[in-house]
């Protein structure tokens with residue numbers, strides 16, 4: 381049955397795909413061994429370097445983010461190697477399970493899923509590794525299950541302070557293109573990214589940005605690999621080609637998405653996400669709820685995970701909002717199932733989509749009878765317009781006489 385109006389896809393990825401990107405996907409597939417393709421793939425590889433803020437090579441796989449996780453591990457490590465992982469949430473847990481399945485020995489730092497990577501704990505752990513058994517430290521920059529962003533420069537400083545030579549690998553699947561990230565400046569060895577979140581593409585592409593140190597480690601790394609092998613990719617990429625049939629139309633679309641990010645300017649893109657996140661938190665606090673992230677400096681700009689009061693079902697709320705207003709929201713993952721719902725505010729997104737999304741949530745709260753303080757959307761609107769005070773409406777006045785001074789407007 382036709383459902384009027386567009387769907388508000390407010391999950392924290394896949395995100396809304398803009399028309400320009402969809403149009404690029406729909407263009408005829410071109411010869412992946414011809415000159416037009418080579419010219420395009422060079423542009424795309426250079427553009428991805430800008431997004432990762434790296435002068436080092438970037439590898440593009442026709443795979444979801446999970447594939448790029450695997451590529452990072454199998455290119456740099458040997459069977460039985462030890463890696464240090466920090467359990468910041470569900471995605472960190474999945475990466476750990478993958479490492480174990482691949483035959484790596486994982487040392488795990490347990491954490492509460494409400495805060496980011498604790499650099500001091502990493503430093504202590506590495507300092508105790510006198511034999512330098514640990515070959516890599518793996519962390520998730522933006523934990524999509526909790527809405528927490530970790531301080532990667534602090535993690536780098538901790539590793540340096542411990543004087544430990546392990547590689548640093550960072551998952552930026554839900555932050556790349558929406559939260560400031562700098563592969564080179566922050567001294568990261570392998571950065572993992574994906575297409576379907578900040579980059580505004582459908583799922584299907586993923587990335588590794590590779591430091592010279594990681595590339596050197598790959599020379600002696602003994603994990604079996606074929607499809608994921610960086611060196612074959614670098615050799616083909618140097619001529620603008622791929623070792624196998626690339627995802628041609630996804631690359632066409634990525635080239636357009638990179639143009640869009642460049643036109644807006646990455647600093648503006650990041651600021652737009654920060655503003656959306658702040659407004660969302662203003663609404664959440666106004667309603668009287670907690671965010672899953674409990675550390676002020678670590679709130680994610682790309683999504684907000686909201687905790688409902690004890691005994692209230694986040695899944696029932698999401699189902700109501702989907703049925704009534706055609707707006708999917710993110711579910712709680714792992715131990716947070718039914719306890720939190722997640723609002724995605726990333727990708728191709730503007731202020732009215734923030735307020736529209738929050739309106740859908742507030743209507744859902746009413747429909748589900750979940751006690752809350754009304755007016756969260758109003759508070760978010762004031763946040764977005766840079767005002768904390770509502771404009772005063774004096775009962776006796778006409779519209780022309782309304783005191784707009786609180787909005788900073790001329791009298």
Ligand SMILES: *Cc1c(COP(=O)(O)O)cnc(C)c1O
Nearest residue numbers: 444445446471522524553554574
């Ligand atoms: C989405 C996501 C993944 C998983 O990526 P897939 O594309 O589903 O394989 C991994 N890590 C983080 C932080 C994510 O947000």
